Amino acid sequence: MDIIYGVGGLAIGIVLAVVIQLVLLKSRKEQILKEAEKEGENLKQQKILQAKEKFLKLKEDHEVKIKDRERKLQSAEDRVRSKEKALSKKIEDANRKEKKLDQEQGTLEAKISAFDKKNQELEKVHQKTVAELSKVSGMSSEDAKTALMESLKDEARTNAMAHINEIVEEAKLNANREAKKIVIQTIQRVATEQAIENSVSVFNIDSDEVKGRIIGREGRNIRALEAATGVEIIVDDTPEAIILSCFDPVRREIARLALHQLVSDGRIHPARIEEVVAKTKKQLDEEIAETGRRTCIDLGIHGLHPELMRMVGRMKYRSSYGQNLLQHSREVANICAIMAAELGLNVKLAKRAGLLHDIGKVPDEEPELPHAVLGMKLAEKFGEKPDVCNAIGAHHDEVEMSTLIAPIVQVCDAISGARPGARREIVESYIKRIKELEGLALGYEGVSNAYAIQAGRELRVIVESEKVSDAQADELSFTISQRIQTEMTYPGQVKVTLIREKRAVNYAK
Secondary structure (H helix, E strand, C coil): CHHHHHHHHHHHHHHHHHHHHHHHHHHHHHHHHHHHHHHHHHHHHHHHHHHHHHHHHHHHHHHHHHHHHHHHHHHHHHHHHHHHHHHHHHHHHHHHHHHHHHHHHHHHHHHHHHHHHHHHHHHHHHHHHHHHHHHHHCCCHHHHHHHHHHHHHHHHHHHHHHHHHHHHHHHHHCHHHHHHHHHHHHHHCCCCCCCECCCEEEEECCCCHHHHHHHCHHHHHHHHHHHHHCCEEECCCCCCEEEEECCCHHHHHHHHHHHHHHHHHCCCCHHHHHHHHHHHHHHHHHHHHHHHHHHHHHHCCCCCCHHHHHHHHHHHHCEECCEEHHHHHHHHHHHHHHHHHHHCCCHHHHHHHHHHCCHHHCCCCCCCCCHHHHHHHHHHHCCCCHHHHHHHHHCCCCCCCCCCHHHHHHHHHHHHHHCCCCCCCCHHHHHHHHHHHHHHHHCCCCEEEEEEECCCCEEEEEEECCCCCHHHHHHHHHHHHHHHHHHCCCCCCCEEEEEEECCCCCCCC
16 A cells, blocks of 8 residues: 555656646746747837838938939029020120121222222323323334333343353353262162161060069079070060160070060070070071072072072171161162163173172171171172172272272262161251251241251241242242252252242131
């Protein structure tokens, strides 16, 4: 029995514990629900407040936009009103001007009428005077005109003959000089283009980041490039550009081509630099040989020794006083051919001598000899004819001329080097000469403006039509040309163009 009572009490205790646990869980559940409802209420209030704030902000922005739009509309209305006022003022001014013009037109018509009356009176006086003169002289007006014209013709004929004699004498004195000018003008018609060479080349790059790669770590890349090419590479603040400085155009061209290949490839290090420079030198040597061969083909020169042909190609990368040596030699060859044909000499030999006359400027070695003598020795070494060798050596009077081709080559070399634009001129002296040319023309009375154009080969002079007549314009143009000829030094010729213009401007309204 005691055991039964013990088990029953334990069961009752367990049941009571479970009931108590259920009551506590229910109480906890109600508490959690109340807290959730309270938190939801707070969240709801926050969302409502946020919505109200957002609404107020949108409302405020909308009011600002409306005010801004109203302000712009008001400004536009003000501008329209100001334009209307200005237009009204212009209309009033136009009406006043129209009235004034009507008054001036009436005055002008009155003056024209008075002028017509005076003109009629003068015509009557003129007729009366002519009649009296005819009565006194016993000659009619036609007879008087005829006699006057005859006397003027005789006087004009005498003056013309005297002027012609002066021109003929002056032409005889200046015949030699004018002949030289005519020859130069004729030769200029076959002149080739000239390339002005400098001691620097500009290598353009895409961005300044490439400069750092070209310089390399601690400058090892740029030192390797300078050592391999013999060219000074200047990397400064110049945007997207690198300067290559060297007096040898061949080395400068090798550096430019090698640098272009290195930048395009992207691999820049000392070993790669030496490889690319060597490859570029080989390519340039092939290009030089091809240039020499192509030049000989273009000029119709056959049988030239390959070494001489290579030297002709090297001329492309040499210059003399800023004049490209290959273009100069081609020009001299063409001019020599023209002159030889005119004189009935061997055209092919003359052209050959003209092309090779400066070959002594591009030897592989640099001996202490004048380039004319060195060129003659090279031509003899490679089997050129004695006439050609003598013309090469004598074009600067280093050796005595023994053939007729020699003076032709000398003259053609001087013409090609002296013609306008062939050789570089110092900027300061060029500007000074241009200013002197314009100042000479401006020193004459009646000259309003003077402009030197075409690198100083033409002078445009503008005169005032009220101060200078047509006859005076011819005389003034001749006088200016004579002063330029006697007082200034210039290559070629200077064309003087004098412009006299009369303008009559009126307006139809």
